[in-house]
Amino acid sequence: MRPISRGSASLPACAASLLALACLGRAEAADCAFEPQGGGRVATVVDARSFRLEDGREIRLAGIERAGTDRTSATAALSAIVTGRDVILHGEDDSPDRYGRQPAFVFAAGSEHSVQSELLRRGEALVSPDIADKNCAAALATAEDAARDSKLGIWADAAAIKNTESPGDILAAIGQFTVVEGRVLSVRQAGTITYLNFGRNWTRDFAATIPRRIIPALESAGLGPKSFENRRIRVRGVVTSRGGPRIEVFRVGQIEVLGGK
Structure with missing residues (x-):
């Protein structure tokens, strides 16, 4: 001891x-x-x-x-x-x-x-x-x-996990550690940031953002960002707002793949 x-x-x-x-x-x-x-x-x-x-x-x-x-x-x-x-x-x-x-x-x-x-x-x-x-x-x-x-x-409350199809509910949790679930519509890179987009309107819909420095750790865990496209995933983290609601991914443990395509 x-x-x-x-x-x-x-x-x-x-x-x-x-x-x-x-x-x-x-x-x-x-x-x-x-x-x-x-x-x-x-x-x-x-x-x-x-x-x-x-x-x-x-x-x-x-x-x-x-x-x-x-x-x-x-x-x-x-x-x-x-x-x-x-x-x-x-x-x-x-x-x-x-x-x-x-x-x-x-x-x-x-x-x-x-x-x-x-x-x-x-x-x-x-x-x-x-x-x-x-x-x-x-x-x-x-x-x-x-x-x-x-x-x-x-978990007795069905709204405990926020649905990406209801971005307003996610926005209501700004500043809180939150669990969000949905299907990734597209994966796009802009500068040093990769966006997991859950909708088509960036000013309204939810997205998870991944800094470039985190990509190697995700890939080592078999979670390359492109592999998320059209997959249901669960993201956890603190909700922010940059246009639509956002969660920034700093660690591998923030993302969980839920099932097949």
Whole structure:
């Protein structure tokens, strides 16, 4: 177990507890098996993706995004899972983000799944495309799929996935992390940007934009942009507006091919 770099003043009082949690964490972290980064007891939930430990550290759940606009439901779900419980943190390092929060994959004592997986299984979160580890990404995607198939949480609403045939609905989600689904009508390149067009009117219809620097990663994954033409795909990311609604693709995990032509 790596040394705990922050909150070390409380270490003597809880060293035995944390050692036990770390051993438990290694056994349970099959879905996102990163190095253990300490742990503690959850004092309070801050929002749908963050909580504070009794030693004062604020933890940000890595690998997921907030689902929908109803923060109350997701916050309540997180609170029910972790408040007052001992947790073990996993990650590639314990460096805080620019807001002082420690991003981590979190396992509550006695749980076989990460907190992230539990939220996804309840339909209270979306998988983030920022996960570099393929096994971790696949495990979280499976949890999200299970909730979607069972219509749990946000997936009980048919509008949870935005349809590219209704660009106005996508525009209503500007600034939000959103899942959009539809058939790619055409693939066009303009300068350093490749456009996956889902309609014929660029001032109104939805498009996914792919910067040139991302193309090699997509091709390595068997997802060359031209292969998307006339295919149904699912795109996830933050919605912007440049004429019509847009999602910019920065990572391979933002695009999922749904079926044949």
